[in-house]
Amino acid sequence: MAGRIEGLAIVDLARRLIGAELLVRGVGGIVIETEAYGRDxxxxxxxxxxxxxxxxxxxxxxxxxxxxxxxxxxxxxxVGRPGEAVLIRALMPTRGQEAIAMRRNSPALCNGPGRLTQALGVRPEDDGAPFDGGDLSLTLADHPGPLLTGPRIGISRAQDRPWRFGLAGAPGLSRPFPA
Known part of the structure; x- marks a missing residue:
């Protein structure tokens, strides 16, 4: 997976991750919302x-x-290039829905970065782990579908950058995109 994303500009990586399958210890689904964060x-x-x-x-x-x-x-x-990363904001569950529902105990399963990590069972010790198919797996989509673009949310600086991306028509985005 790393070879397919290495060298991508962070905004391109954030777009490329839409439609990817993300699994954490076999539980996960399709990435439907991301935000880019660059070094500068x-x-x-x-x-x-x-x-x-x-x-x-x-x-x-x-x-x-x-x-x-x-x-x-x-x-x-x-992580993309050094000092750059893409936040996974929302996911459409496709695998391990029973575990996800049990962890969340709420109808809001994976819409928002905190809910998503709770639903997938992300742990602090996953920091630095590769998305290589072991505990963490990420498979890029060939054709994710039409993208939505908008400003990032939940931050106090550089809010105007249109570095938030979502899969058009997907249920479960963390917040609606501006029209």
Missing amino acids: DPASHSFRGPTRRNTAMFGPAGHAYVYRSYGIHLCLNV
Whole structure:
């Protein structure tokens, strides 16, 4: 998987991940929403350079960057070029729905980065792990379908960048896209 994404600009990677199948220990589905975060991006964890928290973001392409948001929820990202990653915001469940429903205990299964990681059973120790088919697997789609584009959400800096992408018509996006 890493070879197919290595060197892609972060916005291109965020688009390319729409329609991909994401599995965490055999549970997952189709990625329907992403957000891009670049190295020169003031909203990115990598903006000020490498730290203990963001080490995985500067690691190899095709690996996970997992961090805790607001001290509560884990968030799952796919590393592209050094210091760049794509946040997986929403997923349409296709495998392990029983496990997903049990973990979430809510009709809102995978719409939002915190819900998604809870539903898939993402762990802090997944930080830096490869999407190579072991615990984490990511299979890119040949033709994902029409994309929606809009500004990123839930951030306080660089909100105007149209670096959020979604699969048009997909149920379960974290928030509607602007018309």
